[in-house]
Amino acid sequence: MKILIVEDDRLSASILLQLLTESNYTIDTAADAKTAWQYIETYTYDLLVLDIMLPDSDGIDLCTKLRAAGYMIPILLLTAKDSTSDRVMGLEAGADDYVVKPYAFQELIARIRALLRRYHDHDTLVQGLTWENLRLDFSTNTVTYNQQPLRLTQKEYGLLELFLRHPQQVFSRSVLIDKVWSAGEFPSEEAVTTHIKGLRQKLKAAGISEDPIETLYGLGYRLKAEPTAKQQDQPSAIASIPQQTAEARVKEALAEITKRLHDNLAELIPMFRRVAIAVEEGNLDLEMRHKACMEAHRLIGSLGTLGFPQGSTIARQIEQLLKDDETLNSTDADNLKQLINTLQAITTDSLNTTNHHVAVSHPPIESAKLPLLLIVDDDVEFVQEIQLEAETWGMRVETAHSLAIAREKIDQERPNIILLDVMFPESDNGFVLLDELAQKQIDIPTVITTATSGLSERVMAAQRGGQAFIEKPASAEEILSTIAQVMQQQRNDRPRVLIVDDDIHILKVLQILLAQWDLEVSLLADPKQFWQVLESAAPDLLILDLNMPDYSGIDLCRAVRTASLWHDLPIVFLSSQSDRQTIRQIFAAGADDYLNKPIVEADLQTRILSRLERSRVSRQAADFDGLTGIYTHRRGIQSLTQLIRLATRNHQSLCLAILDLDLFKQVNDRYGHGVGDLVLKQFGKLLRQNFRSEDVTMRWGGEEFVVGLYGANSQQSIERLNEFLEIWRQQKFLVTATESFSVTFSAGVVEYLQDGSSVELLYQRMDKALYQAKETGRNRIVLASNF
Template sequence: MKILLVEDDLHSAAILLQLLAESHYTIDAVADAKTAWQYVEAYDYNLIILDVILPDSDGLGLCAKLRNEGYTIPVLLLTAKDSTSDRVMGLEAGADDYVVKPYHFQELVARIRALLRRYHEGDTLIQEFGWNGLRLDLKTNIVTYKQQPLRLTQKEYGLLEIFLRHPQQIFSRSALIDQVWSAGDFPSEEAVTTHIKGLRQKLKAAGLQVDPIESVYGLGYRLKAAPIQATAEPMAISPLANEPIIDKNISSLDKARVQEVIAIMSQKLIASLPEMIAMFRRIAIALDQNKLGADLRYEGYMLAHRLIGSLGSLGFPEGSAIARQLEVMLHSDFSLSIFDVELLQQLVTKLEQATLNPSPSISSEPTLLLADYSPLPLLLIIDDDVRFTHEIHLEAETWGMRIQTANDLTTARAKIAKEAPDVILLDIMFPNSSENGLNFLDELSQRETKIPTVMMSATSGLSARVRSARKGSCSFIEKPASTKEILKTVSRVLYQPFSDRSKVMIVDDDPTLLKILRRSLGNWDIEVVTLQNPHQFWQVLEATEPDLLILDLVMPDYSGIDLCKAVRTDSLWRDLPIVFLSAQTDHETIRQLFIAGADDYLSKPVAESDLYTRVLSRLDRDRLSG
C-alpha cells in the first residue's frame, strides 16, 4: 500500500513516517500542496493524508481539486480546526475522514487502516489474503505461514501484498518499483530481483514447499495458481460491521512502539523549541517597533499552527493551547496593534514555561514504562581510544542517545548482531588490526537494513573524505573534534529532517559574486550555502547536503571540473544536480563541462532572471524525478 503524506509539521510527519513504515506501508512525504499535486499526477496512491492548512494553499482546495479531476483516492484530513462547520466543509470538499489535532497516533493509524481496507479497489469485504497456508492479514499487517509469523522487510511485504491482491496479473519490475518504493528512492530494476529473491528465501525457510512467485520471461512476475484451491480464496467479513475508532489489533508491543517513537520525537521537539521561541520573540519586538511585516507575521502564524498539533500529540497539552492562542493572534484576520505587544510577550513566556515538563500521560491508554523498551536511539562507537569513547558516553544521554562501545571490529560485529544500532560512529584506523574502518564500511553496505555511519579520521585532506563518501558514509569528522561537535553531527545524521525549502550550495572564489547570488536566491525562499575556499568543499558538502550545486569553473588549486568529477564518482552524490558558472563561453570549454558531468551552464555575468529560470527549473525537475 502506498500513502502520500501532505504535512508541513516536521515532528508529526516524522512520527507518522516511522510508524507507518513499520506497518509495511510505502510513504511519500511532502510539505505543500503544489508538490503534492505533482506527486499525485506522477504516482498511484492508495491513500492521501492531508493537512488542511499548508504553506502555499488550503488543503480543502487540494481535496476538491482531486475530486473535480476524477481522482477517487481516499483522503484523510488532518486539522487543528474542530468546529462542526469545519468538519462539514472538509467532508463536502470530498474527504473520507477527518482527524482533529492534536490526535492520538494509535487512533490515526487505526483510521488509516480502516480507510485502506474499506476503499481498496472498491472491495469492502477482503480482510485477509491466503495462498496454500500463507496468510496476509490486512488488519494487523502480519504475514504468517501455518499460523507462524514471518519477519519480512517493508519491500518484501509490499511485493507479496501486490501478488496476493492480483493473482492473475503480471507485474514488470518498473511497475513494482512504482508501487512499492517511495518517490525519494532511486532503485535499479535489479533491486526488485534482489528483494524477490530474498522473499522467496524467507518463504522457503518458513516451510513453504512451492514457490508462490512465478517469473514470466521478458515480462516480470506474478502469483502462481495455488496448489490447494480451497485456501486460495480471500477471507471476508461483513461490510456492515462497525469500524472501531481504536484498532483492537494493535498489540501491547505496538502501543509500546508508538510511545517509544513519541518519546524520541518529544526530545527532538524540545531541542528545537528555543529557536521557535526566538522567532515569536522576534515577532513581538517587530510589533513593538511597529515594523511587523506580513511575511514575518505569516511565518509566525504557520509556526503556531504546526505547534498546536506537535505539542498536543507529544505530551504538552498546555503548550498546545497557548500555541492555539498565538495562531489566533497572528492570523491575518486578527486586528493586531502595538497595544497587543504585552499579551503576545506573555503568551510566548507561558509557552516556554509550559514546554519545560511534558504531561505524564500522552494518551488515554495506561502509561507504559518506556525504559523497558529502550526508547532512546542507540549509537555504537567503534574506536580503540578508550578515553575518547568515555567522553562521548558521558554526554550522550543529554543528547537523547544510548551508547555502546567497541574497541575493535570483532566486538563491533557481535554487538551489531545482538542489537542493530540506529547510527554508527566509526574510526578509520585500528593500529592493532589488519582491518580498517573503510573495509568495515564496505561490510556494512552489504546489510539488508542500512545503518547510517559517521566516519572519523585524524587524516586531514579531501582524499580521506572522498574515499569515505564513496563507500557510503553519511558524514565525516576530522579528529580531534569536540564532544559537542561530534554529537551534533551524529544527531543530524540520526534525525534527517525533510524540508520544503530547497538548499543550494555555491562554490566561487569571488566573494562579491557570492553575496549577489546569495541575495538573489534568498529572495525566492531558497536556502543558500556559499563557499569561497574549495579546499573545504567536501566538508561543507556533507554538512549541508544541498539539493543543487553551483560551481565556478576557474578556482585556485581545485577547478570546478575537479570538484564535479569528485562528486560524479561518489555513490552518495553522483546524482546531485550541478550548474556551472564561467566567463568562458567557447564551445570546447562548455563541451568539457558537460563531459565532466554538468547538468547546466550559466555564463558570467549572470542575469538574475536567467539564474531564477535555470535554478528553479533544475530543482523542480530533480524533485519530480525523485
C-alpha cells in the first residue's frame, strides 16, 4: 500500500518513513501543501497522513480542497491542538481520524493500520490474501508459503500485494512503478522486470509448483488463476527434493575452493623445493625467483582467508625471503627448506580436516556462479573463438550445435543470456526456440546472430524479444561486448562490485562473502583485461589487489583516476602488506580504503557496504536531476561520451536529439512556477518510460532535454521521437476543475559521424536544427541533414 505523509517536521517525518517502510508500505513525504497536492494529482495513495500546521497552508483547508475535488482517499490528521473545536473542524472537513501531538509512534501506526482496514475490504484485510498456499498477512505484514516465512524486499512485497489484491488485472511496468515505488525514486522499467524476476525466484525456491505471476508480452503482468484442487494435490518436483540449507551450500562451496587450494599446493610445494635447490646451487634466476615470490604472496591471502593462519604466516616468511634484493646464500637455502617443510606439514594436516571454516552466514551460493552464456550455433570455429574469449569477460559458456541440444541445456541450467544463430540447416530456424521460450514464459535475454542482414530478419528478431542483432562475420570482442551490454541492461538495481585479483581462491571466497549481501559481483584474474571488463561491468565499487603480474593495483587505480567517467568510483585495496609506505602509496594513487589480508568478514562488510551507501547517496544527488528524475547535465555528458565510444567500437548507429518545451515561459507566467515544475516532472517521467535503458535521457538545462538513441539511425530516431511527441501532446494539466492546458515540444536531431564526431559538434548541429523547428512553427521534429 502507498501512503503520503505531509509533515514539515523533518525528524517526525523521517521516523515515520522508517517505521512504515519496515512494515512494507511504500511511502512518499511532502513538507508543504503545494507539494502534497502535486503528488496526489500525479500518484494514487491508499492513505494520507496530514499535519494541520503546514508552512504554506492549513491542513484542514487542504483536506477540504481534496474532498471538494472528489478525492476519497482516507485522511488521518495530526494536530497539536487538543480541543474539541479543532477535532470537529477536521472531521467536518472530511478527515477520517486524528492523532494529537505529541503522540506515540506505535499508536500512530496502529491508527494507520486501522484506517487501512476500514477503507479496504475488511474480510480481506483481517484474513489476509492467499493464492494456493501462499498467504500475505496484513496483521503482521508478512508473507508465508505452507506456513513458512518468505523474506521479501519491500518492492517484492509491494508487487505481490498488488497482484493479490487485484487478481487477473493486468499492470504495465509504468503503472507498477507508480504503485510500488516512491515519488523520490526514479527506476527504469527494467527495474520492474528485475524485481518481478527476484520475486519469482523466491516463490519458486519456497516450493510453489507453478509461477503465480503471468507475463503478457507487450502489456505487463497479472496474477494467474489459482491451480485446481487436483493440481494442488499433486506433489511438485521441486517440493519433493530436499532443500539444502544455506549453511550446507556455503560449506559445500568452501570445501570445493579448499580442495582446489589443496591441489594447487601439491604443485607449489615441489616448485618451492626446486627454488631452494637452485638457491643452494647458486643458480636461481630472477624469473624463477619472482614467480615463487608471487605464488607465496597469493598463498598469504588464500590460506589466511580460508582459515589457515599458520600457513599464511609461513607463506609470508617465504615471500619475504625471496623478495629481498640481496643475493641468497646456503643459509637462506636451509631456511627456505625448513619453511617449505613446515608449510607442507601444516597445510597437509589442516586441509585434510573438516573443522576449518570461513565465518560466513547464509550466502546464496547460486549467486556466486559466473553468469552462464549459452551459444546456440553450428559453426564450430566461431563457437570455439567465442568460448576462448568469454572467460576473460567473466562468463561461463555452454554450447549447443542444434536446437534440440539447446532445449536440453536450458532445462538442465537456465542460462543468463543466449547467443543464438537463427539460421540452421535443420527444418526449424532459431526463431522457433524463441517462440517456445515465450510460450513457456521463460524470459532469457537473447542476442541474435546471422549471416543474413535483411530487414525481415531484424524485424522478426525484435518481435520475438531479441535484445541485439549482430551480422556475421563479427569479431569475438564485438560480440562479447554486445553480450556484456545486454546483460548490464538486464541486471537489477543491486550495487555492482568488480574484484581484480590474480589469486583465484581469493576471488571465489570474496564472491561468496559479497553475494550474501545482495551485491552483483564480477571477477577478474587477468589485469591485462581490466579496462574492457571495467567498461562492460560498470561497477559501483572496485576492489583491487595490490601485487599482481603485468599491472599492479596501483597502476590500475591511477589509470581509473585519469578517466573522468570513473573519477568518483570508490576503490578499495586488498594487500598482505601493511607498512606505512605501502599504505601511503595506495592512497596517493587515489584509493578510498584499504583492507588487510587475510580478510576478516566483519571488516569487509563494514567497509564495503558503508562505502557503497555513501557513494550511492552522493551519486544520486550528483547524477540525477531532482525534479525530472533523469540525468543531470554533467552526468548526461559523460554518458553521451560513453555512448559515442560504444558506437565506434561496436560499429553501431547513434543519434542525438535536443527537445525544447514550446512557449514554456508562458506556462510559468500564467500558472506559476509550481505548475511549471509539475509539467517538467511529468515530461521527465514520460522520457524515462518511453526510451530504453540503453538510451540516455538528460536535462540539458531549463526546459531543454537531450536524448541519445543508441543503435538507431536517423529515420528510426525521427519515428520514435514523433511517437513520443504524440504521447506528449495528449497530456492534459488541470488548473481548475474546468480549465486545463497542454504543452508541445520542438526537437532537432543529428546522427553521429554524419553530423559530428563529438558531443560538442553534435550539440551545435542539433541546436541549429532545433532553431529551424521553432522557426517553422514549433511542435515538430527537424533532422539536421535536411537543411
